[in-house]
Structures are given as C-alpha cells and as structure tokens.
Amino acid sequence: MNIEEVWSxxxxxxxxxxHSRVSNSSDVDDLLQEILIxxxxxxxxxxxxxxxxxxxxxxxxxxIIDHYxxxxxxxxxxxxxxxxxxxxxxxxxDLERCVxxxxxxxxxxxxxxxxxxxxxxxxxxxxxxxQGLSYSTLKSRVQSGRNALRAVFEQCCHLTLDTRGNIADFxxxxxxxxxx
Numbered sequence: 001m002n003i004e005e006v007w008s009x010x011x012x013x014x015x016x017x018x019h020s021r022v023s024n025s026s027d028v029d030d031l032l033q034e035i036l037i038x039x040x041x042x043x044x045x046x047x048x049x050x051x052x053x054x055x056x057x058x059x060x061x062x063x064i065i066d067h068y069x070x071x072x073x074x075x076x077x078x079x080x081x082x083x084x085x086x087x088x089x090x091x092x093x094d095l096e097r098c099v100x101x102x103x104x105x106x107x108x109x110x111x112x113x114x115x116x117x118x119x120x121x122x123x124x125x126x127x128x129x130x131q132g133l134s135y136s137t138l139k140s141r142v143q144s145g146r147n148a149l150r151a152v153f154e155q156c157c158h159l160t161l162d163t164r165g166n167i168a169d170f171x172x173x174x175x176x177x178x179x180x
Contacts (some may be wrong), residue, residue: 003043007039010056014032014035015032018031027067035060039056051158056168057168095167102152106145110141111143113138117142156173
C-alpha cells in the first residue's frame, strides 16, 4: 500500500474528522499537513495493512490532542478554541442502533438484565432486590453481561479505542453483520 492510495482514500474523512473537532479552518489545514507527514513517515513501518484505517485515526486523534496541548501553553487562547471533546458523537450514534439488537442476541437472562440496568436506567440495587439477588452478585452479572455485549460488537466490527477505553472509531468486519 502506498501513500498516494492511502491519502486519496482517507484524506476527506480525516479532514471532516478534523473539522468536527477543531474550530479554526486554518488549523485544520495545518493539522492535515502534519498528519500527512506522519503517515508518510510511518506507513512503511505499518505491518498489518488491514489496520490502516484505525492507525490513521489514531494518528489524527493524537495530533489533535497535541495541537490543543501546545495551544494551552500559549497565553492568547480564545475560549472558542477550547471546544474539543474527546467523545465522538457520530461514532456513538452509529453504534447506538446496534445496542438493542445485540442485547437481544444475548441469553434471555443477560438481555433482560442489561435492558433493565443500561437501557431503562433501573438501579442495580433495585434490580437485585427485585430478582432476589445479592447486590455483589448482580454487579458481577452486569459486568459479565457487558463483556458479552462487547464480544458481540467485536464479532461484527473492528473497534478503535481511545486512551480511556472509549470507542473512537469502528469498521464493520463484513456485510454479514445483520443484527444492526
């Protein structure tokens, strides 16, 4: 895979991603050039070309963070320049439509538990009392249920996580993922 192929395929998506997180369009252009330089330098070292998408958006994410860190050291920062948010509402919105179908694919007991606690917002203590379980047992079941849900997501998509473990981006593994 060469730089021309990669850049022509991903440049517009990276630029749109930058615009969603950086308010100054001049900064977007500067960051786009900086990312291109990093991609040019790092692409020959990339061992698994199937991970190009994730790798590019990690570079982009880190470049944005570095941009805001360097600006925070400057004394002439305008408040409008500080609106960068680490979460990605587009990614979250795209994946939200999959949550309920994926929960439904879990065993019934686990699905009911996750629907009550995570979808309907019922407290874990109240659900534990309602089901006649100890609170610590329920907490363990919620955790294992969430892990099972994550496994269903990972069967369908390649997930890219940020440093806090939040989903930064995703790529469907195939078109066979009919559940969402």
